[in-house]
Amino acid sequence: MSGAHHIVLIALFSAAVQSGTTLLYPTIGEIFAERAGILNLGVEGMMIMGAFFGFVVTYITKNPYIGFLAGVLAGGISALIHAFVSITLRGNQVVSGLALTIFGLGFTNFYGQKWINLRSPVTVSQMSVPLLSKIPYIGPIFFKQDALVYTSYIVAIVMWFILYKTKVGVHLRATGQNARAADAMGVNVYATRYWWTFFGGLLAGAGGAYLTIAYAPFWLDGMTAGRGWIAIALVIFAMWDPLNAMVGAYLFGGIDALQLQLQAVGVTIPSSLLNMLPYLLTLIVIIIATLIVRVKHISAPKELGIPYNREEK
Amino acid sequence: MAEYILQARNITKKFPGVLANDHINFDLKKGEIHTILGENGAGKSTLMNILDGIYYPNEGEIYINGKKAHIRSPFDSMRYGIGMIHQHFMLVDTLTVLENVILGLKDQSFFINKKQIANKILEISNRYKFDLKPFAKIWQLSVGEQQRVEIVKMLFRGADILILDEPTAVLTPQESEALFEILKKMKSEGKSIIFISHKLNEVMEISDRITVLRKGKVIGTVNKDETNPVELAKMMVGREVLFRLQRKPLERGEEVLKVENVEAYNDRGIKVLNKIGFTVHRGEIFGLAGVAGNGQKELAQVITGLRKATNGKVFLLGKDITNQHPLVIANSGTNYIPPDRLKVGLVPNLSSIDNAILRRYRKSPIGSGILVNYKKAREYTESLIEKFNIMVPRIDAPVKLLSGGNMQKLLLAREISENPALLIAVHPTRGLDIGATEFIRKKLLEVRDSGMAVLLISEDLDEILMISDRIGVIYEGRITGIMDAKDADVRKIGLLMAGSTEEESATVH
Ligand SMILES: Nc1ncnc2c1ncn2[C@@H]1O[C@H](COP(=O)(O)OP(=O)(O)OP(=O)(O)O)[C@@H](O)[C@H]1O
Ligand SMILES: [Mg+2]
Numbered sequence: 001m002s003g004a005h006h007i008v009l010i011a012l013f014s015a016a017v018q019s020g021t022t023l024l025y026p027t028i029g030e031i032f033a034e035r036a037g038i039l040n041l042g043v044e045g046m047m048i049m050g051a052f053f054g055f056v057v058t059y060i061t062k063n064p065y066i067g068f069l070a071g072v073l074a075g076g077i078s079a080l081i082h083a084f085v086s087i088t089l090r091g092n093q094v095v096s097g098l099a100l101t102i103f104g105l106g107f108t109n110f111y112g113q114k115w116i117n118l119r120s121p122v123t124v125s126q127m128s129v130p131l132l133s134k135i136p137y138i139g140p141i142f143f144k145q146d147a148l149v150y151t152s153y154i155v156a157i158v159m160w161f162i163l164y165k166t167k168v169g170v171h172l173r174a175t176g177q178n179a180r181a182a183d184a185m186g187v188n189v190y191a192t193r194y195w196w197t198f199f200g201g202l203l204a205g206a207g208g209a210y211l212t213i214a215y216a217p218f219w220l221d222g223m224t225a226g227r228g229w230i231a232i233a234l235v236i237f238a239m240w241d242p243l244n245a246m247v248g249a250y251l252f253g254g255i256d257a258l259q260l261q262l263q264a265v266g267v268t269i270p271s272s273l274l275n276m277l278p279y280l281l282t283l284i285v286i287i288i289a290t291l292i293v294r295v296k297h298i299s300a301p302k303e304l305g306i307p308y309n310r311e312e313k
Numbered sequence: 314m315a316e317y318i319l320q321a322r323n324i325t326k327k328f329p330g331v332l333a334n335d336h337i338n339f340d341l342k343k344g345e346i347h348t349i350l351g352e353n354g355a356g357k358s359t360l361m362n363i364l365d366g367i368y369y370p371n372e373g374e375i376y377i378n379g380k381k382a383h384i385r386s387p388f389d390s391m392r393y394g395i396g397m398i399h400q401h402f403m404l405v406d407t408l409t410v411l412e413n414v415i416l417g418l419k420d421q422s423f424f425i426n427k428k429q430i431a432n433k434i435l436e437i438s439n440r441y442k443f444d445l446k447p448f449a450k451i452w453q454l455s456v457g458e459q460q461r462v463e464i465v466k467m468l469f470r471g472a473d474i475l476i477l478d479e480p481t482a483v484l485t486p487q488e489s490e491a492l493f494e495i496l497k498k499m500k501s502e503g504k505s506i507i508f509i510s511h512k513l514n515e516v517m518e519i520s521d522r523i524t525v526l527r528k529g530k531v532i533g534t535v536n537k538d539e540t541n542p543v544e545l546a547k548m549m550v551g552r553e554v555l556f557r558l559q560r561k562p563l564e565r566g567e568e569v570l571k572v573e574n575v576e577a578y579n580d581r582g583i584k585v586l587n588k589i590g591f592t593v594h595r596g597e598i599f600g601l602a603g604v605a606g607n608g609q610k611e612l613a614q615v616i617t618g619l620r621k622a623t624n625g626k627v628f629l630l631g632k633d634i635t636n637q638h639p640l641v642i643a644n645s646g647t648n649y650i651p652p653d654r655l656k657v658g659l660v661p662n663l664s665s666i667d668n669a670i671l672r673r674y675r676k677s678p679i680g681s682g683i684l685v686n687y688k689k690a691r692e693y694t695e696s697l698i699e700k701f702n703i704m705v706p707r708i709d710a711p712v713k714l715l716s717g718g719n720m721q722k723l724l725l726a727r728e729i730s731e732n733p734a735l736l737i738a739v740h741p742t743r744g745l746d747i748g749a750t751e752f753i754r755k756k757l758l759e760v761r762d763s764g765m766a767v768l769l770i771s772e773d774l775d776e777i778l779m780i781s782d783r784i785g786v787i788y789e790g791r792i793t794g795i796m797d798a799k800d801a802d803v804r805k806i807g808l809l810m811a812g813s814t815e816e817e818s819a820t821v822h
Contacts, residue, residue, distance in 0.1 A: 184365070
């Protein structure tokens with residue numbers, strides 16, 4: 001293989017990781033909400049809130065990290081609406097989640113008008129990780145990225161650890177699988193569900209904020225373009241495991257990056273097909289995921305989407 | 314005061330439409346085994362759930378060691394040393410034994426110290442000869458083992474007031490015996506135990522004192538030594554209960570069901586029926602005895618078309634019905650009382666009416682074209698409720714609100730009203746009180762007398778011996794012996810259930 005090919009491929013994979021990062025954060029977040037038994041279909045809405053506030057705060061403060069935190073918080077606060085409806089009011093989680101998505105898209109459409117096509121004055125800078133970035137292939141792809149990408153690696157690993165190795169993880173898994181048993185054993189089911197739904201929102205916000213701060217540092221209406229839906233599908237693909245989520249996120253990030261590269265080298269794709277792409281991808285993810293899950297005999301948390309009421313028979 | 318470790322005063326609990334506990338007073342002495350008796354729906358579980366903090370009472374107080382206790386959640390009750398094994402186990406099946414044991418414990422470190430916890434579990438487990446594996450997943454365990462996990466869970470938390478809500482309903486006789494040994498040992502260590510069961514012989518074996526509830530009220534508390542099963546039954550039901558049932562002599566008619574060399578696999582892909590064969594005739598009850606998990610469930614599913622037979626044939630009245638659609642089989646004269654009334658038999662969130670007409674809504678007069686005639690449906694349901702004496706809060710209330718006994722009566726009413734040639738009844742009286750049990754058994758004898766063929770599949774040997782005409786024993790998916798009921802006794806069947814052949818058990822005899 002010639003050197004030029006090399007560079008093109010590494011650039012492609014490196015872009016795949018960045019695009020994948022916009023998916024990885026929300027996927028991990030949704031994994032944890034679902035593990036607690038809360039289905040939040042509002043990921044797209046929480047992401048666009050994160051993207052918008054992330055962009056605006058970065059633009060104003062000229063500090064991408066403060067912007068990122070603002071985006072994270074915007075996602076978390078949006079999630080609390082869903083938590084209130086589905087945990088406290090015991091409402092229908094599908095309806096509430098869809099409403100959250102519509103709300104997020106509508107809110108940012110309304111308040112985003114005057115920011116459209118503005119470019120962010122700053123972005124996050126690339127930093128090579130010593131030693132690791134020297135590893136052939138792996139190094140330039142994974143370890144010549146920005147701090148927010150590295151943060152996502154840490155989040156995935158730490159969250160995997162919390163899920164399987166800690167008391168908190170046991171409480172979380174029990175709550176989504178059998179809330180009544182968890183409650184009878186002294187776990188606070190409501191608090192657990194609130195916290196992890198909020199956490200899911202924080203990470204959805206992070207995914208959105210990464211999009212407008214690093215991956216595509218400008219603001220366009222509806223610029224999450226279905227990524228929230230892909231993330232929801234990736235949760236199944238990842239079999240509710242944060243490390244598997246990395247595989248799924250980079251795979252589908254790669255498809256996105258490839259499509260951009262193709263456009264860059266002049267391959268024209270009809271715009272209708274491009275618009276369809278995220279949804280087509282979601283469909284593909286769901287089909288693949290369902291097959292894997294069936295073969296491996298893994299199933300969703302048993303009480304996913306079911307409200308809990310202690311005194312109900 | 315110190316004599317009583319727990320006292321409940323004037324406990325009242327209302328649910329929509331029911332007064333489940335009506336000013337209940339109840340005392341538990343230190344170091345005693347105290348049984349709560351009562352019919353289905355008497356309010357036993359409700360009272361226990363209140364002590365455990367799952368339900369909060371509308372009125373009343375709880376005192377622990379003479380001091381008023383504030384119990385608002387299971388976490389609170391744990392701090393007062395109360396531990397409960399629920400009627401339906403509170404285990405998370407995808408977690409390990411160890412994870413279930415530490416679930417909810419606030420004093421555990423953030424990172425789980427697996428080694429230390431596993432050792433403590435093993436120590437408790439060895440003390441009671443449990444043989445538990447801390448890293449096994451719950452779904453891999455038998456029901457008896459799961460119950461031991463529940464016990465370890467309580468002991469791990471240092472509970473000294475133990476509540477066991479119908480622990481023996483799901484156990485084999487051997488497992489129940491083992492449990493009683495454990496309870497006696499715990500009692501000798503100074504623990505106080507509240508025990509619930511519908512089986513009077515167990516109650517007489519294990520209790521020190523007995524409190525009887527009826528319709529949410531305390532009828533009385535008696536010492537075990539000063540009472541007997543007949544008196545207890547009368548306190549519970551409010552009338553005499555027959556422990557023996559009248560039966561007419563057998564009039565065995567034509568062959569209704571013939572099972573021939575049937576083989577089938579269970580959900581995990583293991584072969585559980587192994588060339589099984591037998592027949593059931595008009596006018597007889599054929600009792601199939603066996604330890605749970607020897608293929609009984611799958612056998613009933615194969616006959617009713619809910620599971621594929623991979624080999625062999627099933628004939629109904631001479632017609633081959635092997636692997637036909639369940640509806641076809643039902644329409645050719647087979648009705649079915651499944652082992653799990655809430656999962657397979659009834660639709661929990663639908664009303665009594667909707668559940669009662671499940672076999673009839675397709676046909677006139679209840680079905681009319683694509684519509685359901687709800688006036689007719691209601692009338693039909695009302696007639697069943699009256700004929701079978703079913704207690705419902707409201708006729709259009711979801712059936713999940715009925716007591717176990719009333720659910721089972723509704724199911725039985727629906728199935729036998731179709732007047733089928735064959736009735737398959739799997740564990741028809743599991744978890745039912747003595748009144749309801751007597752009722753169901755009487756009905757089974759009645760339909761037998763009217764000429765129905767009944768296949769009774771049950772783990773309760775007393776039940777099999779009491780109402781069957783012929784008895785077959787199933788072991789590892791095969792019939793190990795068939796005999797007339799008059800030649801059968803517990804010993805002989807017990808041996809066959811454990812896998813010895815008929816010849817072997819005959820020589821032992
Ligand atoms: N969570 C609930 N919501 C509404 N009604 C309930 C609830 N729990 C119990 N009930 C009703 O309260 C009454 C008492 O029920 P409970 O479960 O305490 O009876 P039980 O004595 O334990 O009966 P069983 O022997 O069948 O277990 C019943 O009429 C039941 O339908
Ligand atoms: Mg009960």
